[in-house]
Amino acid sequence: MAGPTGSGKSDLALLLAQTFNGEIVNCDSLQVYRHFDIGTAKLPLAERCGIPHHLIDILDPDQLFTAGQYARVARDTIQEISARGRLPILAGGTGFYLRALLEGLFDGPVRDQPLRDRLSVREARRPGSLHRLLRRFDAPSAARIHANDVPKVTRALEICLLTRQPVSRLFQTGRDALTGYRTLKLGLMPDRELLNPRLDTRCAWMFENGLVEEVRGIVALGFSPGCKPFESHGYKQSLQFIAGELSLKDAVFYAQRNTRHYAKRQITWFRRESELVWLKGFGDADDIRSSALERTAEFLELSQG
RNA sequence: GGACGGGUGGCCGAGCGGUUAAUGGCAACAGGCUGUAAACCUGUCGCUCCUUGGAGCUACGGAGGUUCGAAUCCUCCCCCGUCCA
Numbered sequence: 001m002a003g004p005t006g007s008g009k010s011d012l013a014l015l016l017a018q019t020f021n022g023e024i025v026n027c028d029s030l031q032v033y034r035h036f037d038i039g040t041a042k043l044p045l046a047e048r049c050g051i052p053h054h055l056i057d058i059l060d061p062d063q064l065f066t067a068g069q070y071a072r073v074a075r076d077t078i079q080e081i082s083a084r085g086r087l088p089i090l091a092g093g094t095g096f097y098l099r100a101l102l103e104g105l106f107d108g109p110v111r112d113q114p115l116r117d118r119l120s121v122r123e124a125r126r127p128g129s130l131h132r133l134l135r136r137f138d139a140p141s142a143a144r145i146h147a148n149d150v151p152k153v154t155r156a157l158e159i160c161l162l163t164r165q166p167v168s169r170l171f172q173t174g175r176d177a178l179t180g181y182r183t184l185k186l187g188l189m190p191d192r193e194l195l196n197p198r199l200d201t202r203c204a205w206m207f208e209n210g211l212v213e214e215v216r217g218i219v220a221l222g223f224s225p226g227c228k229p230f231e232s233h234g235y236k237q238s239l240q241f242i243a244g245e246l247s248l249k250d251a252v253f254y255a256q257r258n259t260r261h262y263a264k265r266q267i268t269w270f271r272r273e274s275e276l277v278w279l280k281g282f283g284d285a286d287d288i289r290s291s292a293l294e295r296t297a298e299f300l301e302l303s304q305g
Numbered sequence: 306g307g308a309c310g311g312g313u314g315g316c317c318g319a320g321c322g323g324u325u326a327a328u329g330g331c332a333a334c335a336g337g338c339u340g341u342a343a344a345c346c347u348g349u350c351g352c353u354c355c356u357u358g359g360a361g362c363u364a365c366g367g368a369g370g371u372u373c374g375a376a377u378c379c380u381c382c383c384c385c386g387u388c389c390a
Binding site: 029066071105108149158229257258262265 | 335342
């Protein structure tokens with residue numbers, strides 16, 4: 001179950017889980033964090049209708065998490081669910097996590113913080129130097145990654161340095177794809193003219209319903225405002241509001257804007273996703289729900305037969 | 306009524322005689338992504354036409370003027386801000 005934020009993935013996933021004896025596996029890079037509830041539109045426990053939701057609230061805000069880790073944990077989770085004879089249903093908007101899980105990542109080294117720190121110092125001293133370095137180690141990758149995209153240049157270089165091989169060659173060894181499952185990918189794609197106002201409303205609602213208090217609470221627990229999940233829209237602006245850098249009005253405004261940008265990026269991502277069955281509407285619309293049920297029933301029949 | 310400051314493309318904001326369809330930034334639109342991905346990055350962005358590259362048209366509050374040439378200088382007018390009455 002893919003689609004941009006606010007398209008109704010959680011709702012629809014719940015319906016599918018109820019209908020087809022399923023359990024839900026979160027595929028959202030922020031809902032994995034504890035305490036980040038309101039701004040991530042986490043489905044409250046009371047609304048989960050007794051359906052188990054996995055990979056939600058599995059980390060503290062200061063814990064680093066990566067797509068690779070996600071893929072490993074998610075695979076285990078899916079396996080357990082199937083072993084129980086139930087249907088695993090993935091739901092979430094983080095396309096990269098979904099791809100890491102389904103298609104896999106290449107078999108490469110995990111991030112190496114000390115190395116990255118050194119590279120970062122080098123880049124700070126001489127901007128562009130990392131990309132030039134990458135060009136020497138692995139010209140194809142350097143051509144593929146824009147020089148300004150420092151994080152990606154860094155990762156490519158990290159791999160080259162650690163494995164003594166060009167990334168472009170390692171990629172050719174293939175990906176560690178998920179096997180043993182047939183998948184049905186449903187994608188929600190409402191009109192953007194309809195999505196945007198919904199996102200704006202939802203975002204304003206979050207601020208009116210305790211988002212800022214939630215942020216204060218997380219900080220009060222001792223977590224640094226520098227933690228990764230605080231970089232996300234809604235949370236970032238709440239922090240700025242608390243610090244007096246933004247008025248509440250502006251905080252809401254910027255959070256709304258960033259959310260719209262994000263939705264657009266998700267759409268761009270999911271459009272490339274292979275074999276995705278598009279449902280052109282919101283997950284809470286009757287026609288979308290019934291066609292989702294239909295597609296799923298069809299798919300399950302085929303898989304069994 | 307007087308003295309300054311200012312009016313620039315959807316917005317903010319540079320430019321202050323030619324190399325300017327006009328630096329930047331934002332928004333908008335499109336795209337990319339193999340381990341921090343709600344992150345990070347890229348492209349387009351006045352209009353019309355043809356093939357890269359161009360061609361034409363319309364643009365810097367309004368109207369005139371100076372000049373080979375003006376968003377840039379001058380005059381008048383209209384708005385806006387601050388100060389003095």
